[in-house]
Amino acid sequence: MAWNEPGGNNQDPWGGGNKGKKQGPPDLDDAFRKLQSKLSSMFGGSNRSTGRGNNTGSSSVLLIGGLVLLATIYLWNAIYTVDEKERAVILRFGQYVETVGPGLHIYFPGIEQKFQERVTEYRTYSLRQQMLTEDENIVEVSMSVQYNITNIKDYTLNVAKPLVSLEEATQSALRHVVGSSEMHQVLTEGRETMGKDVRDRLQTYLNSYGSGINVRKVNVESAQPPSEVQAAFDDVIRAREDEERSKNRAEAYANMIIPEARGKAQRTIENASAYRDEVIAKAEGEASRFSEFYTEYRKAPEVTRERLYIETMQDILSKNNKVLIDVKGGNNMMYLPLDQLMKAKKGSQKGSVSELSAKELNAISNQVTEKLNKRANSARSSGRTSR
Numbered sequence: 165m166a167w168n169e170p171g172g173n174n175q176d177p178w179g180g181g182n183k184g185k186k187q188g189p190p191d192l193d194d195a196f197r198k199l200q201s202k203l204s205s206m207f208g209g210s211n212r213s214t215g216r217g218n219n220t221g222s223s224s225v226l227l228i229g230g231l232v233l234l235a236t237i238y239l240w241n242a243i244y245t246v247d248e249k250e251r252a253v254i255l256r257f258g259q260y261v262e263t264v265g266p267g268l269h270i271y272f273p274g275i276e277q278k279f280q281e282r283v284t285e286y287r288t289y290s291l292r293q294q295m296l297t298e299d300e301n302i303v304e305v306s307m308s309v310q311y312n313i314t315n316i317k318d319y320t321l322n323v324a325k326p327l328v329s330l331e332e333a334t335q336s337a338l339r340h341v342v343g344s345s346e347m348h349q350v351l352t353e354g355r356e357t358m359g360k361d362v363r364d365r366l367q368t369y370l371n372s373y374g375s376g377i378n379v380r381k382v383n384v385e386s387a388q389p390p391s392e393v394q395a396a397f398d399d400v401i402r403a404r405e406d407e408e409r410s411k412n413r414a415e416a417y418a419n420m421i422i423p424e425a426r427g428k429a430q431r432t433i434e435n436a437s438a439y440r441d442e443v444i445a446k447a448e449g450e451a452s453r454f455s456e457f458y459t460e461y462r463k464a465p466e467v468t469r470e471r472l473y474i475e476t477m478q479d480i481l482s483k484n485n486k487v488l489i490d491v492k493g494g495n496n497m498m499y500l501p502l503d504q505l506m507k508a509k510k511g512s513q514k515g516s517v518s519e520l521s522a523k524e525l526n527a528i529s530n531q532v533t534e535k536l537n538k539r540a541n542s543a544r545s546s547g548r549t550s551r
Contacts, residue, residue: 238273241273242270242271242272242273243268243269243270244268244269244270244271244278244280245267245268245269246264246265246266246267246269246280247266247282248266248284249282249283249284249285250266250280250281250282250283251263251264251265251280251281251283251313251316252264252269252278252279252280252281252316253278253279253280253316253317253320253321254271254276254277254278255276255277255278255279256275256276256277257275257276258277260317260321261276263316263317279316279320281313281316281319281320282313283312283313283314283316284312285312286310286311286312286380287310287311287312288308288309288310288311289308289309289311289327289330289331289334290306290307290308290309291305291306291307291308291309291331291334291335291338292304292305292306292307293305293335293338294390295338295339295342295343296342296343297342297343297345297346297347297350298343298344298345298346299346299347301347301389302389302390303342303347303350303351303387303388303389303390304386304387304388304389304390305338305342305350305384305386305387306384306385306386306387307334307338307359307362307382307383307384307385308382308383308385309330309334309366309379309381309382309383310379310380310381310382310383311330311377311378311379311380312377312378312380313376313377313378314376314377314378315376316376317376318374318375318376319375319376319377320376322373322374322375322376323373323374323375326375326376326377329370329373329375330370330375330377333366333369333370333373334362334366336369337362337365337366337369338362340365341358341361341362341365342358345358347389348404350387351387351388351389351397355384355387356384358384358387359381359382359383359384360382362382362384363379363381363382366379366382367379457472
């Protein structure tokens with residue numbers, strides 16, 4: 165039951181007692197005196213309020229103590245340290261004042277604002293997304309971006325949320341590069357090139373924003389098709405590997421056969437050139453010798469014919485083991501068993517040369533000539549007798 169309702173005994177919750185029907189606000193002076201008494205007791209003062217002079221002195225002590233406490237807290241928050249890896253930007257009433265380097269510094273909170281960031285260390289932002297390629301296939305790319313802050317002023321003032329801008333620019337650059345490439349390039353040999361292209365495009369975006377962020381490297385950690393089509397894609401990869409292996413074998417065979425064929429062709433050309441030179445040289449030699457013979461023949465025809473005949477017969481007889489000689493004007497044919505003569509020569513002189521020497525051949529030729537002459541003379545004499 166409320167205190168001011170009928171039957172509530174008119175008890176004042178502010179300690180005013182039973183005042184009957186006369187109601188009023190609480191006694192603020194009394195409440196303030198109680199609070200002041202408690203604070204005085206905390207700071208070593210008397211719990212009893214002896215007069216207004218003591219109340220005024222206690223209030224002054226409390227006020228000074230509060231101001232000192234507030235000043236201490238303010239200075240504690242105003243003094244800060246900038247590490248070697250960090251830089252700080254100071255704004256006064258929202259306007260750029262300076263960029264603070266390493267050391268101990270002070271600023272004025274409430275009037276100035278401080279934005280402190282690490283600028284030398286490289287941070288990493290990871291991204292994993294599915295996207296379409298140029299040939300309308302879906303690939304899942306996992307990528308990490310290494311970056312640092314090169315201009316803390318631009319990083320603080322030009323972009324409201326630099327990290328959000330970095331994430332969105334990274335997604336945009338990656339989608340542009342992947343959307344301009346075919347699936348097999350993204351999944352195989354084109355990954356390194358894709359990382360460089362994404363880095364260049366991302367840095368262009370960030371520079372246009374004036375973000376003060378430098379992208380050091382973009383690593384394409386993995387690129388694979390969705391798990392639903394992984395088996396089919398593995399079959400395609402194996403087929404391409406087989407194709408590449410067959411091409412390598414064919415190229416190896418071609419590299420082995422082509423030089424060999426070229427070597428044979430070159431050897432045939434060189435042999436033909438050598439044969440041509442040999443034939444030409446032999447023909448020129450024969451022509452030169454014929455010219456010399458012709459000159460000698462014009463000087464002494466009979467002697468030249470005899471010499472040529474003898475040389476020809478010597479060459480022929482040295483290669484034959486049987487000779488048949490037909491005598492002009494006679495009816496008999498002479499047979500010279502040169503093979504038997506050679507065997508006899510071998511039997512009588514073992515270990516000597518088996519071929520007939522020129523002297524022996526001349527002796528045989530002389531014997532044959534003498535026999536032929538005798539037969540011719542006998543034939544002539546018989547003819548005269550018959551007449």
